[in-house]
Amino acid sequence: MNLFTAADFYINLITNSPSKGSRNAVAETRIRALLLDKHTTGTISMCTTQTALLEREIYLIDTLENENRDTMRHMKCVVYAKPTDESIELLRKELANPKYGEYQIFFNNTLTKAQLERLAESDELEVVNKVEEIFQDYQILNEDLFSLDLPSTELFTNQLIWDTSGLHKATQGLTSLLLSLKLKPQIRFQAGSRLASKLAQEVQHAVQQNERTLFDFPQIDAPPLLLILDRYRDPLTALLQPWTYQSMINEYLGIKRNVVDLSSVPEVEPSMQQVVLSSKQDPFFSDTMYLNFGELGDKVKHYVSSYKEKTNTNSQINTIEDIKQFIGKYPEFRKLSGNVSKHMAIVGELDRQLQQKHIWEVSELEQNISSDPGNSQNYEELIKVLSNPEISNYFKVKLACIYSLKNPGAARTSEISKLLEQQMSAEEVNFLHHFNSLFQTRTSSSPSGREREDLISELAKKFNQKNHPKADNVFMQHVPDLFTFLNDLSRNKIPDEKFPFLETPASRSPAQDVIIFFVGGATFEEARIIHQFNKTISEENDGKIRVILGGTSIVNTNEFMDYCRNSGRKSTDISDLL
């Protein structure tokens, strides 16, 4: 259950697909073109490199959207597209006036019959010699983390209700993941969440519809498990400032499709404006992505000093032998130097932002509030931070939200909002009330919501002490709810009342392959927990459970606050509820 192996398999399928050989051309070339659409460009770029494609003799990569492509009659063309109506239309145009001599078309999800017919209709010159569906309608971030890259604003008409097209997209993406890993799962969802249960039903329906044609995998003794969770059920994890490398990059710099944009960083070198960070291609990043900022500092220091050592040995070149070695190592050396300066730039910028935004203070308080909500000392500290003019309004509002989330209905909320009103616009303060109503109605609407939450935090605290001896790190006191679930999972005791089955199976069996999917977005902090869980299980428990995490997107605190701001604003339409 490594997502990258599945990706490699698919890339191999696309790029090494044998061609029939041209029908009438005398001359032909081995050089091939790869045509992508805007969706697959992201997917491809995250799991392969241009160098790898060049090795497969793909020397021209272009997009379907680009209409000014030149006619290259002797080239064969590999098309990889998402079966959207838009891409099909573009493909039809391309086939009606082919620019290349021969086409092999791959789609990253299922193609409807109508779409296939339309394509066949426009292939007058009979240039297409292959149409194949592969299943990769999602983006791979880590070997055990995927994202559908669907921002929440497009997915929900209201915080409670799916948008029809959003639901369809999410179902398609999730189904393609199941197909790419060849899983026909039992589905569980978070109790009391409409979003999760609706998606669970849709996925189940999609699986049943294609049971004969696509999901005809051999029956397995321990059926895989798909668990659909709701981001809004654990808002706290998405609100707290993160401290591990990958999640900090997403929080402070933003990482989209493995590209980090450093152009806004002061005094950045021109070559460093946009850097690529991929856990697959960058061994240093894959080593450090789950480390917290303190550990990361040590690693970077070590990395730089080892680099310096290498440069020193290189500067002492006396014999031909040395030169030969140097030249042999030179490409590696150049790559290393680029990588070192890349990570230096990123870590430097992270550190600058942490200082400038007073994150150390803010985060410590956040963590204290979330792990020990009743403490009056925390409240005093909160008042102090709220009156500090150097801290931006964003963090103040967020702190107030966290406080009221952990102390619902407390009289102090009004004091806090009064304090905030003195410093910022009414609109910003209003968000606090909006946030409160959003999550208090949430907890009260579901049966025994409060009680359950207490239970979870209680459990979490317990495991925190038991399994995390180093939890004395003040910045990582909070334990996401996911952790509790993983503990239950490893003991094969997932409570039915919290995570009911969509269809209760006849016999219970321990789950071996588990997909956890967050409606509304997962966080990189949770990805770290999953990674550690997988690592522990494979080291200590003989690898009996394999878990993959996914989300409609990957959120940082900013994005999550935005979702909260936008959700629930529109009035609910009756037809949405039916």
Place this chain on the structure above:
Amino acid sequence: MDVAHQNPASNNSSGAPGLTRSKELACPVCNEKTIDLLQLNSHLDRAHGFAEEPASNEMPQENTKRKNTSLAAKSSKFALNRSHWVEPDPDYSRCHKCYTRLNRSTGHINCRKCGELFCIRHCQNVIKLNANAKYDPITGKWCRCCQQCAHDKPGCRDFGSFRNRTTEFHRLRNSRTEDRQLQLLQLENRFVRLMNGILRINARHQGLMLASFRIPMEVAQLERTVVPWTPDNFATACNLCKKHFGLTLRKHHCRLCGKIVCDSAETGCSNNIPVTNLVNAAFNLPITKLADASDIETSIRVCSSCVQSLFKKGKFEKEMAMPLSMLFQLYERMSSISSVIISAVANLGEAPVNGARSNAPDVSEVVELTKKRRKMVDSFSTYDRLTKQLLKLNPRNASESRIQTAIITRASSFIQENMLPLGHLTAKLTSQSPSSRPSQESFPDSDNKNLSIKEIKDYRTQLMVIKEQRFLVEDMIATATKHRKFDEASVLNKNLEELDLQLNGLTNLLGGEGFA
């Protein structure tokens, strides 16, 4: 099967405390010594048939087949075949996965499926097995197994489903092809009739006085017979672009399909095309060409859709039949040479083994190595030359120039990857040459500073290597300065100076015997 579960009276009371007191346990039945409880357990099960129901304790020894797993212990009816289990041996048994010696602290357990012995840590997976220890996902019972067996069950390590829809696509395409072919045939027939007619008319009136007057008249008559024209009042908008006709947008008839189209210059719905051009384009149609068809001035109006249907395929096929562009031709040659290089490099990979075996390399080996080396240097220089040619090429369009840069990138990384073995080969040759020198008696040459031919050869090779390296380093400096990596460039510059020093030394040494 638990001792406690089976024989609570005798075993549990005597066995468990015994564990803490002495290191050995005696079997309560035959007094055979076992190391620990686990082993005693299996001994009891095996030798004395305790695996059976408690009632049949005295059953004879042939009852070794039945064994419950800890998980399935509750349903005592299930019995697993255990004839394939590896017997634990306290002195030799090791975990099949981590190879630690199995003792009491590691514990030992048989994987129920493959029967190998494991320590407790490496046998934590479960699998459903039937009584014959074969995987059975439906009716089997949960049994303990090792990671290998758990992951080897069908469908567990499987991934990457895909569905080929080519046949469906082709079927759909073919269902339309027949229709389309028929239409095309009709169109072609009309076209041929029209063209032949016009050519004949022209031929008939050639050189006649009234030609310029009679030809258009007869052509107009002919046009009407080829296809019935749609009456003018049937159409209010252009058949292709759907724009409404009016004072500025006039109606026209396509002479091949008879439909009414506009002649707007923007959309190009219809065009007046000279017959000569049409005839030339339709090289694959049976048109009887007359000798001097070149000076025909007649033009006919044809709509764009007819032009498309008539000529698209011909054009496509003609273009396909054209020779490859220079860029592609060069690339094909490059790729054939690169495959030669790759196979040569693979060959070299085997060579060192031979070299290592015989410490004193003989002459033939050196000769062979030199030959190989020369061959490789040749291929590299050909490759390099082709790359340079490709670099100089003027791309025909933007795509070609992109392909060109991509090929150059690939070529440079290819050279970097495969140059290294060549360097090793050279190193090996130079190290071997002293030993082979005595066999080839040197003939000192008076005016060459007493250098033997062999030495000259050696120095020349060295010179060549250094020159090659100098070239590479220069290249690297250029790129480094281009990318503003001055720290790298300065390091490289130092190397360059050293290389130059050696180069000078060698050239002096060689004197007149250097390269011309």
